[in-house]
Amino acid sequence: MRLPACLPVLLLVAAVLLPVLAGLAGTLLPAFGHLPALGAVGWSLDPWRRLLDEPGLAAALRLTLVSGFGATALALLSVALFCAAFHDRPLFRRAQLWLAPLLATPHLAMGVGFLALAAPSGLLVRLLAPLLGLDRPPDLATVNDPWGLALLLGLALKEAPWLLLVSLAALNQIPAARLMATARLLGQPAPVAWLKVVFPLVYRQIRLPLHAVLAYSLGTVEMALLLGPGSPPPLAVLPVRWFLDRDLGMTFPAAAAATLLLVLTLAAILLWEGAAALAGRAGRRWAASGVAAGARLVRLGGWLLPLLLLLALGSLGAVLLWSVAGPWRFPDLWPRRLDFATWAAHREGLLALAEATLRVALPATALALALSVAALEAVARHGRAAWPWLLGLSYLPLLLPQTAFLLGLQVLLLQLGLDGGLPAVLWAHLVFVLPYVLLVLAAPWEALDPRLARSAAALGAGPLRMLCMVKLPVLLRPLLAAAAVGVAVSVGQYLATLFAGGGRYATLTTEALALASGGDRRVLGVFAALQAGIPLACYALALLLPRWLWRRRAGLRAA
Amino acid sequence: MRLQRRALAPVLAGLAAALRPATAGAANATDVPAAPPREDVPAAAPWERLLRRAAGQSVNFHAWAGDARTNAFISWTADRMEALHRIRLRHIRLRDTAEAVARVVAERAAGQDSGGAVDLVWINGPNLLAMKQQGLLRRIADDLPNFALVDTTGKPATVTDFTVPVEGLASPWRMAQVVFIHDAARLPEPPRTMLAMADWARAHPGRLTHPNARDFLGATFLKQALYEMVPDPAALARPATEATFTLLAAPLWEWYRALRPHLWRQGRTFPESGPAQRNLLNDGEIDLMISFNPAEAAAGIADGLLPETTRSYVLQGGTIGNCSFVGIPFNAAQPEAAMVVADFLLSPEAQAEAADPRKLGSPTVLDLDRLKPGDRQRFDDLPRLPGMLGPAALGQPLPEPHPSWMTRLTADWERRTAGGAR
Numbered sequence: 001m002r003l004p005a006c007l008p009v010l011l012l013v014a015a016v017l018l019p020v021l022a023g024l025a026g027t028l029l030p031a032f033g034h035l036p037a038l039g040a041v042g043w044s045l046d047p048w049r050r051l052l053d054e055p056g057l058a059a060a061l062r063l064t065l066v067s068g069f070g071a072t073a074l075a076l077l078s079v080a081l082f083c084a085a086f087h088d089r090p091l092f093r094r095a096q097l098w099l100a101p102l103l104a105t106p107h108l109a110m111g112v113g114f115l116a117l118a119a120p121s122g123l124l125v126r127l128l129a130p131l132l133g134l135d136r137p138p139d140l141a142t143v144n145d146p147w148g149l150a151l152l153l154g155l156a157l158k159e160a161p162w163l164l165l166v167s168l169a170a171l172n173q174i175p176a177a178r179l180m181a182t183a184r185l186l187g188q189p190a191p192v193a194w195l196k197v198v199f200p201l202v203y204r205q206i207r208l209p210l211h212a213v214l215a216y217s218l219g220t221v222e223m224a225l226l227l228g229p230g231s232p233p234p235l236a237v238l239p240v241r242w243f244l245d246r247d248l249g250m251t252f253p254a255a256a257a258a259t260l261l262l263v264l265t266l267a268a269i270l271l272w273e274g275a276a277a278l279a280g281r282a283g284r285r286w287a288a289s290g291v292a293a294g295a296r297l298v299r300l301g302g303w304l305l306p307l308l309l310l311l312a313l314g315s316l317g318a319v320l321l322w323s324v325a326g327p328w329r330f331p332d333l334w335p336r337r338l339d340f341a342t343w344a345a346h347r348e349g350l351l352a353l354a355e356a357t358l359r360v361a362l363p364a365t366a367l368a369l370a371l372s373v374a375a376l377e378a379v380a381r382h383g384r385a386a387w388p389w390l391l392g393l394s395y396l397p398l399l400l401p402q403t404a405f406l407l408g409l410q411v412l413l414l415q416l417g418l419d420g421g422l423p424a425v426l427w428a429h430l431v432f433v434l435p436y437v438l439l440v441l442a443a444p445w446e447a448l449d450p451r452l453a454r455s456a457a458a459l460g461a462g463p464l465r466m467l468c469m470v471k472l473p474v475l476l477r478p479l480l481a482a483a484a485v486g487v488a489v490s491v492g493q494y495l496a497t498l499f500a501g502g503g504r505y506a507t508l509t510t511e512a513l514a515l516a517s518g519g520d521r522r523v524l525g526v527f528a529a530l531q532a533g534i535p536l537a538c539y540a541l542a543l544l545l546p547r548w549l550w551r552r553r554a555g556l557r558a559a
Numbered sequence: 560m561r562l563q564r565r566a567l568a569p570v571l572a573g574l575a576a577a578l579r580p581a582t583a584g585a586a587n588a589t590d591v592p593a594a595p596p597r598e599d600v601p602a603a604a605p606w607e608r609l610l611r612r613a614a615g616q617s618v619n620f621h622a623w624a625g626d627a628r629t630n631a632f633i634s635w636t637a638d639r640m641e642a643l644h645r646i647r648l649r650h651i652r653l654r655d656t657a658e659a660v661a662r663v664v665a666e667r668a669a670g671q672d673s674g675g676a677v678d679l680v681w682i683n684g685p686n687l688l689a690m691k692q693q694g695l696l697r698r699i700a701d702d703l704p705n706f707a708l709v710d711t712t713g714k715p716a717t718v719t720d721f722t723v724p725v726e727g728l729a730s731p732w733r734m735a736q737v738v739f740i741h742d743a744a745r746l747p748e749p750p751r752t753m754l755a756m757a758d759w760a761r762a763h764p765g766r767l768t769h770p771n772a773r774d775f776l777g778a779t780f781l782k783q784a785l786y787e788m789v790p791d792p793a794a795l796a797r798p799a800t801e802a803t804f805t806l807l808a809a810p811l812w813e814w815y816r817a818l819r820p821h822l823w824r825q826g827r828t829f830p831e832s833g834p835a836q837r838n839l840l841n842d843g844e845i846d847l848m849i850s851f852n853p854a855e856a857a858a859g860i861a862d863g864l865l866p867e868t869t870r871s872y873v874l875q876g877g878t879i880g881n882c883s884f885v886g887i888p889f890n891a892a893q894p895e896a897a898m899v900v901a902d903f904l905l906s907p908e909a910q911a912e913a914a915d916p917r918k919l920g921s922p923t924v925l926d927l928d929r930l931k932p933g934d935r936q937r938f939d940d941l942p943r944l945p946g947m948l949g950p951a952a953l954g955q956p957l958p959e960p961h962p963s964w965m966t967r968l969t970a971d972w973e974r975r976t977a978g979g980a981r
């Protein structure tokens with residue numbers, strides 16, 4: 001019997017959507033009072049009443065909105081101004097080089113570093129301490145502040161490089177030079193011209209990643225725990241905290257809070273697009289008016305992104321420094337001594353956790369690669385118009401708050417007795433790894449020169465041989481890049497590990513977050529450094545391996 | 560909110576009641592036989608049999624993981640269990656013990672009466688009460704050979720946890736007592752009462768804080784103050800009702816309202832846990848912190864986490880002390896091996912290791928007079944480090960109030976501090 005040609009596509013979509021939809025159901029039902037395992041059958045609005053009675057709810061909502069919208073807007077603004085100001089400078093191309101380590105670093109490690117930089121006793125204040133005559137840290141909430149500004153900034157640090165990367169990719173598909181030439185002929189200074197004629201086209205291309213940034217910023221738990229205030233916390237923390245309460249009845253308001261977060265996120269995406277449409281209309285009027293002023297302002301604003309990137313790199317540096325620091329009190333700018341004592345003291349634990357982390361990350365990435373290659377091949381070979389659209393469904397997890405379906409998934413897994421095991425954790429990670437791997441692979445796969453396949457076929461190669469001997473070698477670089485991204489995504493997963501693992505599957509990420517609530521900063525530095533080190537090593541490998549493998553094949557090296 | 564939360568309790572209690580027969584059966588089936596040993600069989604025989612069964616099993620030990628030294632101690636225990644009994648001890652690292660309780664409750668709700676995720680849990684206070692009330696714990700203490708060494712009379716907290724009789728449902732393993740820690744170089748004369756602490760904070764704004772009251776140590780800070788403000792502490796031994804709580808906690812909240820604006824960050828945010836305060840003290844952000852470990856200052860100095868001039872003290876009226884327990888849930892997957900671990904935690908070897916201020920520095924639960932000379936020597940050989948308090952300086956600890964006080968204090972505190980700025 002011949003398998004239907006669309007099977008790989010369906011398999012991929014099912015691998016992602018099955019847990020997501022089941023999880024959403026598992027969240028929505030208790031949110032409306034239905035959870036037979038706890039003896040609650042039928043509909044009720046009690047969970048919502050209890051949620052609304054929560055005294056900190058209004059503040060939690062405010063926090064989430066400020067940090068979520070703020071981080072997304074700041075990241076986009078900095079990227080747009082940077083591109084506008086520097087698109088014609090050598091600095092622009094070099095920026096890409098700086099991006100790799102920042103993209104590889106998981107959110108948590110970046111957040112830990114930002115904490116070490118920006119806290120009242122952090123490196124930045126220590127730099128200023130001699131000038132200000134401080135012998136104690138100032139009593140200012142520079143992190144964990146009640147407005148969520150530190151959370152906003154910490155998120156922007158991580159999201160801005162990612163938006164810059166996708167913007168650069170989008171720029172390659174736009175006739176930017178031609179548009180710019182026309183605008184310049186009309187007397188527009190370069191930065192203004194870029195914003196007027198190129199940016200709208202870039203924006204259209206990066207909409208999906210931008211929505212993912214918004215959804216992540218609104219729904220992140222790990223960053224909120226790290227950089228946000230504790231009482232009340234941002235909305236995303238509430239369902240997790242309640243779900244882990246010893247009173248099982250708190251599952252109901254937890255589910256309601258997760259549902260509220262879901263609605264909020266979907267509404268936020270709509271709201272964002274509405275605002276973008278209004279901004280677009282205003283932008284068209286601005287472009288049509290021919291006003292050429294503002295170039296200086298844009299050039300100045302262009303430095304916002306380099307500043308963010310510098311802060312992000314500084315955060316990475318701070319993590320590394322703490323990991324090798326001896327005693328290090330405020331206001332000393334440098335540790336009393338540097339050694340590897342902390343690494344040595346935790347060697348066994350680090351090795352065990354790194355192994356546990358990779359035991360999920362590697363199979364999840366391999367599975368994601370296999371599913372993606374199979375699906376993309378199916379599309380390339382028998383592509384029907386609807387299939388790419390079908391594949392697009394797998395991006396859904398990136399647009400939803402994680403809590404909304406992971407909470408329900410945990411409820412279901414618990415009932416089935418499946419939580420806590422490696423398979424459950426693996427699948428939960430796959431839900432997040434797959435969309436990213438697909439995202440990285442889709443464009444190169446489509447862009448592959450069809451003549452290669454035709455030549456191979458003409459030489460008598462069957463589909464499988466063509467894939468293995470021609471396509472995969474030519475696409476080695478994007479394949480390795482996708483693998484590196486996959487590992488980075490998996491290593492960074494906090495909530496998926498916590499919930500699918502029933503709290504019993506420990507990885508570097510869960511451990512780092514457990515330590516972040518106030519343990520020894522040196523130990524935290526070690527765990528965060530290793531958490532960042534694994535994806536960094538994978539990125540480096542993805543960059544260097546093709547060069548070495550194809551060192552005698554100039555054509556492939558250029559590919 | 561709290562009231563409606565309570566409204567669900569009967570549902571859960573009903574569920575619990577419905578499942579209880581199965582629970583009790585399961586517990587009896589695997590428990591060590593309680594029958595007195597016959598003349599011709601050595602008394603240790605059942606324990607020997609249990610040891611043989613336990614060999615090769617692995618134990619999931621759910622324990623709060625917020626303290627690096629405790630984690631290291633558990634990891635040491637794991638090494639010893641592997642060496643002594645071929646038992647694999649896995650530390651399941653919790654942010655909050657309630658997670659493990661929720662886990663067991665959920666498993667029972669799902670009808671899982673064996674093969675549960677939790678084999679052993681570090682527990683006390685409201686969590687222990689919750690598990691006891693719902694019948695989620697096995698009766699273990701009397702079957703542990705080393706339990707006979709516990710100083711149950713001199714240290715009543717080893718058998719009465721937060722006024723609640725433990726009834727053998729959990730086994731003690733470490734004593735704790737509230738101390739306050741300060742850097743003597745910055746603060747030579749710290750306030751000696753909670754009332755004085757408020758005056759001191761007013762004169763030194765931003766130099767005092769306490770952990771978030773959702774954290775057990777944060778709640779303990781409030782309880783310690785409550786002790787000072789109630790006319791008769793005996794009232795705290797009885798369960799708190801709406802009426803008694805409102806009446807007796809009123810002066811506490813008045814004191815706290817006056818104190819809070821002068822706390823670190825104007826009392827708008829709080830460290831998430833006890834250890835989080837240590838970084839603040841080390842950097843000089845605060846001058847004073849509460850701790851549950853009399854050796855914390857000494858340990859912090861040794862680890863380079865606190866300045867060498869750090870010292871500890873207890874308040875004039877004494878400070879709250881309690882005991883940490885380990886319990887075995889009714890549906891534990893490996894109850895025998897968990898028993899062996901619980902017994903090892905009571906052994907002179909483990910107790911001396913825990914009491915070593917270079918390792919953990921927790922006062923022992925054992926009665927040293929009942930130990931063999933060699934075992935006694937382990938304790939006599941322990942060093943005294945600068946910054947730590949001996950038994951004499953600690954004095955007789957104040958007993959913990961009934962858990963309901965803690966639960967209500969936490970809830971009330973959350974309500975009062977919600978919304979951040981005030």
